[in-house]
Amino acid sequence: MIFDNEVLYDDGQHKFIMLGTDIGGSEGIPVNQFLIIDGTEAFLLDPGGAHVFATVLANVSEVIDPTRLTGLFYSHQDPDVTSGIMMWLNVSERAKVYVSELWTRFLPHFGVYDEKRIVGIPDKGMEIRFSSGNVLKIIPAHYLHSPGEFTLYDPVAKVLFSSDIGASVLPPGTKSRKVEDFQWHLKNAIVEAFHKRYMASNAACRKWVSMVKGFDIEWMVPQHGAIYPREMTEKFLSWFENLRCGSDIIDEVYGR
Ligand SMILES: [Fe+2]
Numbered sequence: 001m002i003f004d005n006e007v008l009y010d011d012g013q014h015k016f017i018m019l020g021t022d023i024g025g026s027e028g029i030p031v032n033q034f035l036i037i038d039g040t041e042a043f044l045l046d047p048g049g050a051h052v053f054a055t056v057l058a059n060v061s062e063v064i065d066p067t068r069l070t071g072l073f074y075s076h077q078d079p080d081v082t083s084g085i086m087m088w089l090n091v092s093e094r095a096k097v098y099v100s101e102l103w104t105r106f107l108p109h110f111g112v113y114d115e116k117r118i119v120g121i122p123d124k125g126m127e128i129r130f131s132s133g134n135v136l137k138i139i140p141a142h143y144l145h146s147p148g149e150f151t152l153y154d155p156v157a158k159v160l161f162s163s164d165i166g167a168s169v170l171p172p173g174t175k176s177r178k179v180e181d182f183q184w185h186l187k188n189a190i191v192e193a194f195h196k197r198y199m200a201s202n203a204a205c206r207k208w209v210s211m212v213k214g215f216d217i218e219w220m221v222p223q224h225g226a227i228y229p230r231e232m233t234e235k236f237l238s239w240f241e242n243l244r245c246g247s248d249i250i251d252e253v254y255g256r
């Protein structure tokens with residue numbers, strides 16, 4: 001199922017775009033990418049692995065000249081997020097990589113040696129400021145699921161990029177990339193099973209929800225599967241802050 005680029009916010013100066021994807025058309029887990037444009041600057045969120053590079057590059061090129069990219073945000077170290085990193089650094093020579101300080105020392109294993117191109121995100125998160133004065137807020141989400149994990153809130157677009165939090169795998173034949181029925185989504189898009197196994201503990205879930213629930217969120221957009229409109233985001237956050245997962249259910253995880 002092929003989906004085109006979709007604009008989630010556009011005021012002429014600032015844009016938040018969900019790039020197109022081919023669900024079920026590529027090997028491996030399907031991934032979402034998002035492009036934030038602010039004037040002459042542009043950030044790509046979780047650009048994805050090597051095997052989706054050509055598709056993502058084509059999707060970015062429909063919107064901007066990809067050599068204009070100024071930031072590459074990596075929410076964590078997983079291969080579905082990072083393995084195309086050298087290709088992206090070659091596409092735009094002015095793009096900087098934003099990734100957890102925990103993971104910067106691993107980047108030479110991808111062939112990334114130029115430290116000037118890497119910004120290590122401290123555990124408490126940080127703000128990225130565009131030359132317009134607009135900011136992106138990088139919000140810690142540690143242990144959800146990576147020990148060095150970040151989500152990103154765009155206060156202009158009112159979009160929360162939630163990385164693997166809220167991730168789903170849409171069943172074959174799905175016609176929409178938007179969550180419409182939360183209970184159906186939990187069971188049929190593997191949301192419940194995924195979060196119980198991949199997320200570390202309820203303490204981590206609760207901490208992250210406390211960080212984001214004061215935000216004005218029009219869309220919550222994860223790295224996999226369907227995106228959550230406002231009402232579904234509220235339902236997700238209520239469900240997630242009460243989820244028992246990971247070490248809370250360790251015997252279940254071990255199959256005992
Ligand atoms: Fe992941």
Ligand SMILES: [Fe+2]
Binds near residue numbers: 080163223224
């Ligand atoms: Fe992922």
